[in-house]
Amino acid sequence: MDRDGRCQTDQSGARLFPYWSFTKPVIAALALMLESEKRLDLDAPLDLPELVAGGTLAQLLEHSAGLPDYGTLPAYHADVAAGRTPWPRDLLVARTLAQPAPFPPGEGWRYSNLGYMLAREVIEGAAGRSLAELVQERIAAPLGLENVRLAQTPADFAALHWPEARDYHPGWVYHRTLIGTAGDAARLLHGLRGLLPKAAFARMTACRELGGALPDRPWTRHGYGLGLMCGDWGDTRVFGHSGAGPFSSNAVYHCPETGRTAAAFTHGPFEGPAEQVVAKLVAGR
Numbered sequence: 001m002d003r004d005g006r007c008q009t010d011q012s013g014a015r016l017f018p019y020w021s022f023t024k025p026v027i028a029a030l031a032l033m034l035e036s037e038k039r040l041d042l043d044a045p046l047d048l049p050e051l052v053a054g055g056t057l058a059q060l061l062e063h064s065a066g067l068p069d070y071g072t073l074p075a076y077h078a079d080v081a082a083g084r085t086p087w088p089r090d091l092l093v094a095r096t097l098a099q100p101a102p103f104p105p106g107e108g109w110r111y112s113n114l115g116y117m118l119a120r121e122v123i124e125g126a127a128g129r130s131l132a133e134l135v136q137e138r139i140a141a142p143l144g145l146e147n148v149r150l151a152q153t154p155a156d157f158a159a160l161h162w163p164e165a166r167d168y169h170p171g172w173v174y175h176r177t178l179i180g181t182a183g184d185a186a187r188l189l190h191g192l193r194g195l196l197p198k199a200a201f202a203r204m205t206a207c208r209e210l211g212g213a214l215p216d217r218p219w220t221r222h223g224y225g226l227g228l229m230c231g232d233w234g235d236t237r238v239f240g241h242s243g244a245g246p247f248s249s250n251a252v253y254h255c256p257e258t259g260r261t262a263a264a265f266t267h268g269p270f271e272g273p274a275e276q277v278v279a280k281l282v283a284g285r
Contacts, residue, residue, distance in 0.1 A: 014147070014181055015161040015181065015182075016147060016159055016160050016161060016179055016180060016181060017160060017161055017162070017179065017180070017181070017182060017185075017248065017250065017265040018151065018157070018160060018162075018165065018170070018177050018178075018179050018243075018245055018248060018250075019177055019178040019179060019180060019185060019243060019250065019252075020173070020177055020243025020244055020245050020248075020249070020250060021113075021241055021242065021243035021244070022178070022185060022189075022240075022241045022242075022243045022250060022252050023173075023175065023176060023177050023178045023243075024116055024175070024227045024228075024241055025188075025189065025192065025204075025227040025228055025240070025241050026135060026139055026178065026188070026227075027061070027116060027119055027120055027123065027131070027175060027227060028061045028119075028204060028226045028227025028228070029139070029192050029195065029196060029204065029227065030123050030127075030131075030134050030135075030138060030139070031057060031061060031119065031122075031123050031226075032196055032197075032200040032201075032203065032204060032226070033138060033195070033196065033200070034123065034126050034127060035200070036196075036197050036200055039126050039127065040057065040122070040123070040126045041057075042056060042057045042058040042061070043056050043057075043058055044056060044057075046060075046118075046122065048118060048122075050067075050093055050097060050114070050118055051065060051067070051105070051118065052065075052066055052101065052104060052105050054104075054105050054106070055105035055106075056105070056106075057119060057122055058226065059105050059106055059115075060112075060115040060116065060118055060119040060122075061115075061116075061119055061226045061227050062109075062208065062224060062225065062226055062227075063109055063110060063111050063112055063115060063224060064105070064106055064107075064108065064109050064110075065105050065106075065112070065115050066101050066102060066103045066104050066105045066106075066107065066108065066110070067096075067097075067101070067102075067110070067112040067114050067115045067118075068096055068097065068099040068100070068101065068102060068110070068112065068114065069096070069110070069111060069112045069113055069114060070092060070095065070096040070113055070114055070174070071113060072099065073095055073096065073099075075095070076095075076172075080168070080172050080246060081246070083167050083168075083169075085169065085171075086169055086171035086172045086174075089117075089174070092114075092117075092174055093114070096114045097114075109208070109210060109224065113173075113174060113175055114174070116174075116175035117174040117175045119175070120175050120176060131150055131176055132149070132150040132152065132176075135148070135149070135150055135178065136149070138195070139188065139195070142191075142195060143187060143188060143191040143195070144187075145180065145184045145187060145188055146184075147179075147180045147181045147184050148178055148179070148180035148184050148185075148188065149178065149179060149180070150176055150177070150178055150179075151170035151176070151177050151178070151179045152170065152171075152176075153169075153170070154166075154168070154169050154170070156170060156179060157169075157170055157179070159179075160179060161265075162247050162248050162267065164246070164247035164248075165247065165248075168245070168246065168247070173245070177245075182250075182263045182264065182265050183263070185250070185252045185263040186252060186261045186262055186263040187261075188252075189240055189252050189253070189254055189261050189263075190254060190261040192204075203225075203226060204225055204226045204227065204228060205225050205228060205230065205239050206225050206226075207223040207224070207225050207228075207230035207231060207239070208223050208224055208225065209221065209222075209223040209231070210222055210223045210224060210231075211223075216270075216272045217271065217272040217275050217276075218233040218234070218272075218275050218276055218279040219231055219232070219233060219275075220232050220233065220234055225239065227241070228240060228241060229241050229242060233275075233279045233282075233283070234279075236255055236257070236258075236279065236282060236283045237255060237256060237257060238253040238254065238255050238279075238282060239253065239254055239256075240252045240253030240254055240261075240278075241253075242271035242274065242275055243271070244269050244270065244271050245269065246269055247267070247268070247269065248265060248266065248267055248268065248269070249265070249266050249268060249269060249270055249271045249273070249274050250263065250264065250265045250266070250271070250274050251263070251264050251271055251274035251275040251277070251278045252278070253275075253278050253279075253282055254282065255282035255283065258282060258283065258284050260281065260282040260283075260284060261282070262277075262278045262281035262282050263278065264277035264278045264281075
């Protein structure tokens with residue numbers, strides 16, 4: 001999407017895709033909305049049995065809460081591949097937390113899907129609404145995103161473009177996953193600025209630098225904000241999020257310098273190809 005609002009995507013039309021971890025920016029944006037309404041304090045210590053004392057919602061959203069990730073569990077991937085029913089929530093937590101904590105809250109960075117599951121639960125508790133309801137009321141409806149919704153059952157995935165989606169239960173994504181078109185993904189990211197107070201959007205996009213180039217991906221410098229991946233693709237500064245599941249991947253990014261926002265969805269579980277497509281689109285090449 002350019003400065004005039006024209007959508008720049010992978011030309012996928014009305015086909016529906018899983019957004020995977022592009023759902024994380026939405027979770028973070030909802031938290032910032034609730035904080036602006038004094039219904040949450042992102043920097044207040046959380047009283048959660050899964051979280052070391054002193055951990056905050058902001059740390060969950062920026063992956064600095066010191067939690068391991070369930071994506072490192074071989075049994076998780078084996079059961080997903082076998083088409084089994086998602087584990088009960090408490091079993092998922094127990095198996096994930098059986099791994100060593102990587103660092104105390106606030107003293108490092110490690111990507112954790114478990115952290116985003118906890119963040120979702122905190123947000124739902126503060127709002128008194130489910131994530132599905134919050135997405136419709138506060139994101140999809142205001143931005144006119146008719147195809148965006150939260151996937152909750154296998155039937156929701158049966159409508160997706162990739163045939164493998166019919167054999168996947170979205171409950172395996174414990175922070176939940178949105179589904180929608182590529183165009184709506186670009187419009188969603190592009191529209192977040194208008195949905196958030198100026199200070200909240202600035203906090204969301206503040207980039208904590210984590211490192212340099214990533215193999216087979218366009219990143220020459222990478223970092224993370226609140227629910228947003230950020231950094232440089234060569235001489236192009238970007239923020240957004242990539243996502244991947246067992247059968248597909250995506251990249252949705254905005255370049256502040258060009259004003260362009262683009263989304264790409266590719267077959268296969270590696271984000272690099274989708275990021276390479278988006279890198280050309282947001283740079284105007």
